[in-house]
Amino acid sequence: MFYRPSEGHGLPHSPFNAIVAPRPIGWISTRGSMGDNLAPYSFFNAVAYTPPQVIFACDRKDTLRNVEETGVFAVNMVSRTLLEVMNATSAHFPRGTDEFAAVGIQKAACHEIDCPRVAASPATLECRLIQVVPLEGGADFLTIGRVEGIHLADEFILDGRFDLSLVHPMGRLGYFDYAEVSNLIELRRPK
Numbered sequence: 001m002f003y004r005p006s007e008g009h010g011l012p013h014s015p016f017n018a019i020v021a022p023r024p025i026g027w028i029s030t031r032g033s034m035g036d037n038l039a040p041y042s043f044f045n046a047v048a049y050t051p052p053q054v055i056f057a058c059d060r061k062d063t064l065r066n067v068e069e070t071g072v073f074a075v076n077m078v079s080r081t082l083l084e085v086m087n088a089t090s091a092h093f094p095r096g097t098d099e100f101a102a103v104g105i106q107k108a109a110c111h112e113i114d115c116p117r118v119a120a121s122p123a124t125l126e127c128r129l130i131q132v133v134p135l136e137g138g139a140d141f142l143t144i145g146r147v148e149g150i151h152l153a154d155e156f157i158l159d160g161r162f163d164l165s166l167v168h169p170m171g172r173l174g175y176f177d178y179a180e181v182s183n184l185i186e187l188r189r190p191k
């Protein structure tokens with residue numbers, strides 16, 4: 001089949017998110033004048049090495065309001081053991097709800113920024129806001145951040161590598177589906 005998104009797909013649910021899959025999940029923690037916040041974003045990715053930069057996209061949610069207010073955010077990695085609690089933080093809580101407290105997640109402090117992070121996450125990126133770019137359509141915004149500090153849980157460092165076969169990171173697929181990374185395939189790039 002072929003379809004133009006502007007004209008609809010004729011399927012029960014949009015296949016768009018199942019095509020751009022798996023997507024990494026940025027579980028983003030922020031701090032604002034209304035308190036701390038934690039929510040997952042799969043319109044999220046790393047986009048540069050020097051300096052390391054990440055992006056995420058959303059509409060005017062608490063996360064974006066806090067980032068605009070403070071200029072910082074933290075991205076927490078989601079492993080298999082954190083999947084259900086990550087999902088719980090995506091509920092529509094009233095504005096100002098601290099999702100850490102609401103779903104019972106322990107906070108830790110960031111080093112470089114005044115922002116909470118998920119203590120149990122295998123890795124966290126501490127980010128400073130570079131730019132918020134309005135996206136076409138008017139409702140959504142792309143946030144670009146520079147990574148200024150990186151936490152790695154020591155238990156996942158094996159033979160000098162942050163070992164994803166130990167972490168079991170989660171990817172977001174389409175519909176209600178997720179992928180657990182448990183089968184790694186090593187492949188060297190051609191010379």
Ligand SMILES: Cc1cc2nc3c(=O)[nH]c(=O)nc-3n(C[C@H](O)[C@H](O)[C@H](O)COP(=O)(O)O)c2cc1C
Pocket residue numbers: 025037038039040041042043044057058059061062063064086087089090091092093172
């Ligand atoms: C796995 C997952 C990925 C999500 N990705 C996005 C996303 O990329 N953009 C978005 O706007 N909402 C996304 N959501 C929904 C938000 O997490 C949800 O609206 C949340 O309540 C926003 O919280 P906040 O208002 O406290 O910032 C996602 C939810 C889940 C479970």
